[in-house]
Amino acid sequence: MSQEIxxxxxxxxxxxxxxxITSQTTENSPSGMNSFxxxxxxxxxxxxxxxxxxxxxxxxxxxxxxxxLRGSILPILDLSKWLKIPxxxxxxxxxxxxxxxxxTAGFLVSGVVEIHRLDWTQVESPDKLxxxxxENCVVGIVQIEDKIIQLLxxxxxxxxxxxxxxxxxxxxxxxxxxxxxxxxxxxxxxREMLRNSLEEANFEVREFTNGLDCWNYLNxxxxxxxxxxxxxxxxxxIIITDIEMPQxxxxxxxxxxxxxxxxxKLPVLLYSSIITEELYxxxxxxxxDEQMSKPDLHKIPLTAHLLIKKYANKxx
Numbered sequence: 001m002s003q004e005i006x007x008x009x010x011x012x013x014x015x016x017x018x019x020x021i022t023s024q025t026t027e028n029s030p031s032g033m034n035s036f037x038x039x040x041x042x043x044x045x046x047x048x049x050x051x052x053x054x055x056x057x058x059x060x061x062x063x064x065x066x067x068x069l070r071g072s073i074l075p076i077l078d079l080s081k082w083l084k085i086p087x088x089x090x091x092x093x094x095x096x097x098x099x100x101x102x103x104t105a106g107f108l109v110s111g112v113v114e115i116h117r118l119d120w121t122q123v124e125s126p127d128k129l130x131x132x133x134x135e136n137c138v139v140g141i142v143q144i145e146d147k148i149i150q151l152l153x154x155x156x157x158x159x160x161x162x163x164x165x166x167x168x169x170x171x172x173x174x175x176x177x178x179x180x181x182x183x184x185x186x187x188x189x190x191r192e193m194l195r196n197s198l199e200e201a202n203f204e205v206r207e208f209t210n211g212l213d214c215w216n217y218l219n220x221x222x223x224x225x226x227x228x229x230x231x232x233x234x235x236x237x238i239i240i241t242d243i244e245m246p247q248x249x250x251x252x253x254x255x256x257x258x259x260x261x262x263x264x265k266l267p268v269l270l271y272s273s274i275i276t277e278e279l280y281x282x283x284x285x286x287x288x289d290e291q292m293s294k295p296d297l298h299k300i301p302l303t304a305h306l307l308i309k310k311y312a313n314k315x316x
Contacts, residue, residue, distance in 0.1 A: 009282040010255035012120045012248060015040040016142070018113040018149055019096060021080045024088035031088050036109075037116070037142065037149045039244060041274045042100045046112055049093040052076055064108060069097065076106040082157060083137070100273035101155055101294045116144060123151065123246035125209070139186050140246045153187060155273050155294065173302040175202040180235070181304060182206050184214040184253065185242040194240065194297065201301035211241060211248030215256055222262055236266060237308045240300060243272035243279070251286050258287030267307040271297060 016037035024031040052064045062081040066073050076095060080087035087110065095106040123140040140151040181203045185191045195205045208214040221235040239257060243250040250270050257263045270288040272279065283291045289307050292299065 010251050010286045012252040013117060014120060014244070014249065015115055015117050016149070016151065017043050017046075017096070017115055018144075019094070019109045020111055020113060021083070021085050022088040022090065022110040023080075023085050025086050033110075034083075034085055035113075035147055035149045037151045038096065038098070038154065039151075039274070040115060041276070041279070042098050042154065044097040044099050044104070047095050047097060047106075049095055049108060052108070067106070069106075072104070074104060074106050076108060077157075079107045079109055079157075098154060101158070103158060105158060107154075116142075116149075118142060120211075120245065120247055120249045120252070125246060126150070139244075156187065156189060159189075173201050173305070175301070175305050178202050178204060179237040179305070179308055180204045180206070181238050181240055182208065182214055182217070182236045183240045184208040184211050184245060184250070186210055186245045187242070190242070190294070190297070194300065197298065198240075198301055198304070201305070203301065203304070206236075210245040211250055211253035213247070214239070214241065215248060215253055218257070218263060238304050239266055239268045240304060241268065241270060243270060243274070243283075251282060254283070254288050255286040265311060267304075267311050269300065269304060269307060271300070 017040050018035060018037050020036065021034045022031050023034055047069075050067060052067070062077050062079075064076040064078050066075050068074070074097065078087070090110060092111065094109050094111050096109060096112070097106045098104070123142055126138040126141050137153050137156050138150045139153045142149045142151060179202070181198055183191060183194050183198070183205060184207075185194065186209050191207050191209075195207060198205050206217075208217065218235065239253070241250040241253055250272070254268045254270060257266055257268055264287075267289045268287065269290045269292065270283050271292040271294060273294045275283075275291055275293045280291055289310075290303055292303065
């Protein structure tokens with residue numbers, strides 16, 4: 001198709017699959033449609049619900065059971081239960097099959113709408129736009145025409161629904177030198193985990209909730225540096241950034257850093273829940289020095305240390 005153009009890396013564009021959950025408080029009350037979005041890169045396929053129903057003897061009320069899909073066992077979760085939305089049942093419900101952070105799961109929803117191509121600058125912070133009960137699972141808000149679409153943090157959901165907490169594994173590495181790391185991630189949970197892990201390894205950490213804030217900080221620090229010929233300002237030793245973020249994604253942040261005369265020698269470490277082979281090549285194309293998946297975040301302190309030493313041309 002002529003409009004099916006591959007997304008160019010570093011242009012700050014991404015695609016979401018819009019889906020909805022139809023809500024109805026009582027049998028006779030009017031129904032409403034709640035719109036959500038998920039990054040297309042995390043979607044494996046969309047299938048019809050084979051007839052799974054909630055069984056109330058389950059330990060977790062969101063867990064609907066498992067189905068066999070292409071020879072693999074797929075756990076199915078009722079997204080409406082976790083979001084506390086009274087879902088109106090229908091005959092044509094859909095399961096969105098996802099894969100990220102080395103996990104595969106299916107989410108039951110009322111239906112899917114279409115795929116939207118967006119710019120990360122269109123994504124607003126959910127801070128005061130969603131209830132406190134959803135603040136950890138909604139990472140961004142997008143308005144398309146007169147519709148508000150909430151972008152969901154499925155990593156947090158999987159952690160909460162399965163009881164498997166996202167946390168750093170034991171990190172025994174401690175650097176002899178003190179380093180300064182800038183980290184950018186829209187997930188409060190991941191930022192806290194990274195900060196704790198890095199500080200234990202003798203890093204000083206400054207946090208940002210998106211790539212744009214990190215980029216603005218770098219530019220501000222450069223503007224305050226008197227020596228305009230200085231190639232690498234003394235403001236950080238390494239940048240550690242997620243890929244998916246509102247306002248500016250990690251690919252765009254990396255590309256801007258590597259194209260800047262005074263920042264290009266800063267090592268950049270990219271991480272994501274979806275480091276596929278295709279995304280790995282995209283990271284290389286924008287100049288990322290290292291790329292990791294979120295289940296391996298406990299390795300970041302040592303990896304960051306090695307990158308800093310590499311750039312400093314020191315013997316490790």
